[in-house]
Structures are given as C-alpha cells and as structure tokens.
Amino acid sequence: MLTLDSxxxxxPGTRLQHDKVRExxxxxxxxxxxxxxxxxxxxxxxxxxxxxxxxxxALAAEFDAPLATVESDVLALFTTMSEKGFLRHD
Numbered sequence: 001m002l003t004l005d006s007x008x009x010x011x012p013g014t015r016l017q018h019d020k021v022r023e024x025x026x027x028x029x030x031x032x033x034x035x036x037x038x039x040x041x042x043x044x045x046x047x048x049x050x051x052x053x054x055x056x057x058a059l060a061a062e063f064d065a066p067l068a069t070v071e072s073d074v075l076a077l078f079t080t081m082s083e084k085g086f087l088r089h090d
Contacts, residue, residue: 004053004071008078008089016044027086034086040077052078 002008010016014029016036025041027034036044047055056074060067081087 002052002075002079002082002089004051004056004075006052006078006089007050008047008052008082008087010044011086011088014086016041027081029086032085034081034084043074043077047078 010027011029014027016025016027018024019026022035025036025038027036027044043055043059046058052074053071056067056071059065059074060070063070078087078089082089
C-alpha cells in the first residue's frame with residue numbers, strides 16, 4: 001500500500017516517452033501503454049528520488065494548492081499506475 005513515506009519508480013521495462021504519432025506523452029510497459037496528461041508527466045518526472053509526501057509538499061507550494069488535495073490526488077494517481085503495473089514502490 002502506498003503512503004506519503006513511499007517512494008515510487010517506473011517498473012522494470014517501463015519508460016515515459018513522447019509518442020510522436022499521437023503527439024502525447026505515454027508510459028510504455030511490456031504489452032501495455034498508458035497515455036498521461038501534462039500534470040501526470042510532471043509528477044512522474046519529479047517523483048524520482050523523493051518520498052511522495054515531499055513531492056506533494058513541493059507541488060502544493062509551487063501551484064498554491066491545498067496540501068491535502070495534492071496528497072489525495074497524487075496517491076490516487078500512483079495507486080492506479082501501480083495497480084496497472086507501471087510503477088513499483090517501497
């Protein structure tokens with residue numbers, strides 16, 4: 001289960017890349033693809049090497065958003081991506 005103390009990383013064989021044909025960012029994994037919007041891409045790029053809680057604090061400050069809302073949204077995003085096999089976490 002993901003918590004604010006968890007860290008995430010892309011699952012083995014998964015990569016974030018720009019799909020020129022679709023002109024969108026996608027997560028590519030073995031036998032699957034997930035289209036990600038700009039905010040999800042930003043969150044994924046910034047998640048490397050820090051806890052989810054630290055990431056959420058930085059995003060809340062940068063976007064002047066309520067911390068509780070950011071935490072809820074980021075945890076939901078990462079939970080969904082983990083369940084689909086695109087992320088792993090500690």
